Amino acid sequence: MIRNNYRRDAERIGAALDAFEAEYGALPGILDPSFREGLIDQIIDSEQRVAYFARLRGRTLDANSADPGSTSFDPLRASIIHAERGNYDEAVWLVFLFVHFGRHRLAGWRYVRDVYGRLGDGRLWDWPSVSADPIGFRYWLDDHQQELLAAPGPRGFSNHRKYESLNAWEKTGTGEAFESYVRWILSGGGDHAAFFAQFDVLDPADRFDALYRSMSAVARFGRIARFDYLTTLLKLELVQLDVPHSYLVGATGPLRGAQLLLRGKVGEGLARDLQRELQVLSQSIGIRGDVMEDAVCNWQKSPDAYQRFSG
Incomplete structure (x- = not known):
């Protein structure tokens, strides 16, 4: 009914x-x-x-939503907050994190919070840090993988990402996904804006399709992840796209x-x-x-x- x-x-x-x-x-x-x-x-x-x-974009969001040290952290809200502050790179990077880890049905955004917030050491694996040193990120992930897995409370990837891992060095792990994403974006000129600008000659539907195909360069991003990443950029109005x-x-x-x-x-x-x-x-x-x-x-x-x- x-x-x-x-x-x-x-x-x-x-x-x-x-x-x-x-x-x-x-x-x-x-x-x-x-x-x-x-x-x-x-x-x-x-x-x-x-x-x-x-x-969401029409609301005044709690600043704690962008703080991985807070239980209020939410990568979507954090992306909107950074976009409103003019930090485009970080807004798009948080969309990648949102898709890569997803939201676990019990643990929520725990993996995103723990990795993005470096397990609360006072620094972030934000876009400037990861893009400048993706190998350093992989070493950090390797050093802290057991801590990420063993810390108390539920944790895990979302249902759509349930076959992913936190492995730093295997081709099927988070380390490879992060580094390949950095290579993909930096191949276009140094930041997200320059990368997406390459596709400005295309209409929004063709732009979506070209980006979808281009994302074959990003490890562990198959059909669902590519579709989710691009449609999230569309819904947050971070890139002008149309789903063909x-x-x-x-x-x-x-x-x-x-x-x-x-x-x-x-x-x-x-x-x-x-x-x-x-x-x-x-x-x-x-x-x-x-x-x-x-x-x-x-x-x-x-x-x-x-x-x-x-x-």
Whole structure:
């Protein structure tokens, strides 16, 4: 059942779906009214997650949110605070940290706080420090890895990053991810602004796609991490971007959602074909590519009975 507080949103999305189906034919995955309502609810939730970023940017944020020594630390809020202070490099660096570590369901931002704040030694592994000495960071991480792992209380990467490690020297560890990110950014002229300026000749959608492909240079940043990093920069208005499509190639949940919606059955349809078709649907009903990707991914988990997912 559509929630009353989002009734207008539901009517807008429902009318857009009706118009799309009138022109292109029925969508097999939402012939059942309960499946249709479930998809509409998930689109609403995905839109609200985007709106959350706009609401954050419109607030006066607690300065402690940018202090890793405080339990109030939050890398997203810290990024906004640094952007407002004109510290663009640090704002974007915090987005990288936000994506690399993610938010653990019990420990919250513990890994980001502990690493960014150097375990409370009074200094930071901020952008100037890491970019000037990525090898020094790796030595620090190696020296403190057991401390990071053994300190009391829950800790860990987010669910999307659960296969990552704090290893300093292996190709699959945090040390390699950090150093490769630094190399990627510095390859463009010395800071984040210079790096992103290289892509200014492209329109926002092509810029997103070019950056997405360029991020193959960053270790441990596959489809989900690249998509999250770039869409977070977009939602925080740190880079002018537009999501061209849902990047279903290499996806799991979003691909299953697209298969169910567009073919009526999970396992049916090639990713590139479905990606193109989902792009047409998204544009036709006025839903951004990242919103649609998030919505179909969550919808396919319980298509006929709405469940709220936190991310």
